[in-house]
Amino acid sequence: MEEVLIFLINNFPGLAIILDDEYRIQRGNKQSYDLYKKVKGETVDPHQLRNQDLSNFHPLGKVIGLKALSTGKPNYGYIEYNWGNMQKNILYCDIPAKLKDGSQGVVVLNFDFPKPIKDLKGIVDAFYQNYDIYFSQLEISLFDTKGKVLYVNKAVLDNAGLENDDELLGENLFKSEKSYISKENGNSILGDFISKGDFLHTKLYISKESKINNGCQSRVLEVICFPIEIESHLLGSICIGMNLGQISKYSNQVKQFERLENIREMAFRVIHEIRNPLQEILAVAELGKIKSNQDEIESYFEHIKSGISWINDLLNDIVQISDPSSLSLEEVELDIVCQEILDDISKNYKDICWEFSIESMKTVLDKDLFKEIIIHLVDNAIDALANKAEEKKITINSSLQGGDILFSIYNSGNKIPERIQDSIFDPFTSTKGNNGTGLGLTVVYYIITKVYQGDIWFESNDDGTTFFFKIKRYTEKVKVPSINNTDYKGIK
Template identity: 25%
Template sequence: MEQIKVLYVEDDPGDAKLVRRALLSKTEDVLHKRAFSVDIAESGEACIEKLAKEKYDVLLVDYNLPKMSGLDVLAKIIEDEYDAPVIMVTGSGDEETAVNAMKRGAKDYIVKSGDYLRPLPLTIQNVVAQYEMAKEKRRVEEALRESEEKNRNLIEYANDAIFTLDLNGAFQMVNKKFEEITGFKREEVMGKAEMKLIEPEYSELVDQDFQKRMRGEPGEPYEIVIINRKGERVYIELSTTAVIEKGKIVGIQGIGRDITERKKLEQELVQADKLASLGQLVAGVAHEINNPIAYIKSNNHSLASYLNDIASLLTEYRKLKTLGDPSQFESAIKRIGDKESEIDLDFVLDDLNKLLEESQEGIERIATIVRELKSFAKAEEAPFEYADINEELDKTLRIAQHEFRDRIKVNKEYGRIPQVQCHASQLSQVFLNIMINASQAIADEGTVTVKTFEEDNKIVVKISDDGCGMDEETMKHIFDPFFTTRGVSGTGLGLSVSYGIIKRHNGEIRVKSEAEKGTTFTIELPQVI
């Protein structure tokens, strides 16, 4: 251990000698304590000079000094902010003076009476230890203050909105970015729990997240929409964590990142991929629409012919009104009967219903195709809602059928699965991208198998084909943006966008393939986002 460096301010050489001897001789007697080195200053002025040149660990100052008194020396030491404790040394009967010295900044005092030299080393050891402990405490507290100030600045000027809530959901702290994103000043939100910031559709999602944090459960970032002061929708990626003090959860801290621009770009990319997918289906869709149009057109020709025949028959019936001679009635009835036979009225009436039913079926088929294409192609900004994955697969298969036509057989192996919280049209886009790839991988005739089941509280969708498959190098890049094996005819966005959609649903998408043996895409989705 380093020695304790003592400066003893004493004008009496005898007393100085006694103290030096006491400290040096007691060095080994004070168990587990530090040794001493002792320097002497004969006056207050000499003390001040030494302090300007040397660093001491403790100062012993005799109260009765010439010119500068002990209190004067103490005052100067404190004024100069010298970093060492002062012990005042007084004569017998000067205890009141010693106490006064402590009030002015001395850390302890010693009365020169009786066997005062015996406890002196331990007294000095304790004063130095307490002073160093207090000094270290001040250093730690200052470092903590600086750290807290730094953290406050980091929070205040962070690029993300940061806030804390108490157990009642009232705001306890918000930073500058929070004000910027929401448009509300901190004084408007502090202490309030009823701020209508969250779009209603996302309220339940946020409440569930907060309840999990209150139970101490971990969580993942998720996306919500808030309404700012101007009434504008702002997309936020929100992360929350519990605030813990003394082992207890006392609130929630949240970090919100404005991802509005990113969402716009994502939506534009998703929309571009949708339109690209639809573009690949144009020929098949045209064929599907042309078929009902063709027989509706044919039926219209027949309906026009039947209308002419029925009109001519009605003309004969109207002639009955103009007959003046009852004898003409019999011949008029015969003409009507001949006309009915000529146009085969029973067949016409029966065929009319069939033609109308066929035309109605064709119109409904066209309407269904258009409706499903519109639903698939629309830009979606709605929140996650529960949907039946089997139904979404059926809708997608009806669209993909325009691509499959008669050359690809579809096997459906649907399991009984619960509904999933999702963007239904986005998942349909993923399914369609995979199905289009399957169609293009099958050169002539083949089979696409669509299977669904529940496993480990997740919904699993497997879409397999028996097409040409992929080699390992292709599979490494299959989800890379703009990677395509179809040359200029492909955008390279389909599977990359699909990967992003599934990730935003907190799901997984994997591919297993082998050249000339087909490909299987596996999608896993949580039931609740």
């Protein structure tokens, strides 16, 4: 249950917080932290917000979540109020929840819209205009009281294997649908609750045959569905779905970040202490090689230099993680930047068949960090082909998907061993055996997920391996987190 709550809070496209029974904040998402900074005019460590009374910065104070906390039942509705110089138009849902320590708490979810909502059309228009809702990892849908689909976001389309919402809008997905738990009358449980205007929190099984799945793999969703009521009129329902398989992946990413933070702490403390004696050893080895008149002794000094060079490469990789700086953003032509990088690499590997298909488009990114990503992934692909007897092939593609750019880098080498697939982005896990530092993919993972706020994954089988990564087309100007500047991860 805790993993579900964390996924819900951190990915909700609006204010999302967990309060304990004394109205103290136990966890919140980025929007809650940003609101605090905006209202209080001060920057604090997000972890310092834990156990703070919500009324310290929110004008509604203990009104929020009060009914849900006192009755133990969900509370939902629509409210308009002023918060300083901000006009708030909020569709809200407060859900009772058991906290980690077993005490009672409440999950507060607020959809915030720029204009007052008067009717169902206004809600639909507001959803379509809200990019945070559309790009949320939560599957968000809007239904009228008859169960007809009025809106679905990108997560619904992606998980259903659909390119657009044409096949879903206006459809009643609950009448006689085999993909949902059904009652005797043929209506699904979800459909019944929507038509009655009731709250529902349950798990739903979506089969491959369902229209909402379009032949994709079956999946299980944790679903929260609450009615939309404005001025005592029931207009429809909002459904929030959480793919349990995706939650498991998200939980692994959180653990991945924690391991990265441990590496950063270690690096920050010891890296400079290591480099000074290494430089002295390197200087002595160079001097010994010059002074020596015997080939055998010279080879010993060469081995020392080679070992120090390997350690230095390791330290350089750690520096990438431990001591980042501000993004240096510029607008570039993606195909030109990629072609420059790939031409420089491919000219040294004539035995490899190279195929590039990079879309021509303008994008905003940090050129040096982007180059680091491509070089590491391409070097990895080249190493995978080292012992390949048949045709060696590397294919690199890019495509625009909404506001994101998706890249794929394929190599025809051997399958990545099963024993390291789950830990491939972990520090010191190497696909190159003893020839790598085991930090190249960790560096790539860190840059893509933490700096660019993107995603990276791979597919590997007997036909080869493809690494995919996705970043925003227009990267925002943000400060890259450093050891001395605790970055936001949600209130813990």
